[in-house]
Amino acid sequence: MIQSELVRFIELPKKQDKRGFLVFAEAERQIPFPIKRVFYIGGVPEGDDRGFHAHKRNQIVLFCISGTIIIKLDNGQEKAKVILDQPDKGLFIDHHIWHSMENFQKDTILLVFASIYYDENDYIRDYGQFKQS
Numbered sequence: 001m002i003q004s005e006l007v008r009f010i011e012l013p014k015k016q017d018k019r020g021f022l023v024f025a026e027a028e029r030q031i032p033f034p035i036k037r038v039f040y041i042g043g044v045p046e047g048d049d050r051g052f053h054a055h056k057r058n059q060i061v062l063f064c065i066s067g068t069i070i071i072k073l074d075n076g077q078e079k080a081k082v083i084l085d086q087p088d089k090g091l092f093i094d095h096h097i098w099h100s101m102e103n104f105q106k107d108t109i110l111l112v113f114a115s116i117y118y119d120e121n122d123y124i125r126d127y128g129q130f131k132q133s
């Protein structure tokens with residue numbers, strides 16, 4: 001598993017038995033911040049992409065709990081492409097990282113933990129502005 005300044009995987013405990021699996025995450029333990037918000041994304045048309053923004057303050061940890069997703073990361077200097085396809089393997093995305101979620105599949109569901117309440121002013125949605133920030 002390749003880790004770098006930019007690509008920071010988070011592994012959650014997974015309890016597997018004949019009844020299925022159970023994965024859990026705790027704030028300030030596996031998730032490296034006090035969680036303020038949880039959201040999830042699904043029902044995206046197959047092959048579509050979302051995201052294409054960076055945050056000023058918000059940090060997120062993202063899990064693909066069903067299906068697969070490609071995450072592209074860019075810190076202004078370095079770019080990385082990661083595939084998430086396991087419910088217990090997530091990605092920490094710091095603030096000031098331009099990111100997109102690409103090639104959604106029909107069954108893809110993304111679960112996201114965020115460090116701040118929703119604030120549209122926290123978003124940098126223009127790539128040129130991101131490069132200058």
Ligand code: TYD
Pocket residue numbers: 037039041050051052118
């Ligand atoms: P948007 O930022 O466009 O999603 P994506 O990052 O996948 O491109 O968010 C979609 C809509 O949901 C937009 O109207 C803002 C709203 N929203 C909230 O109200 N609260 C939230 O926590 C999030 C993440 C989005």
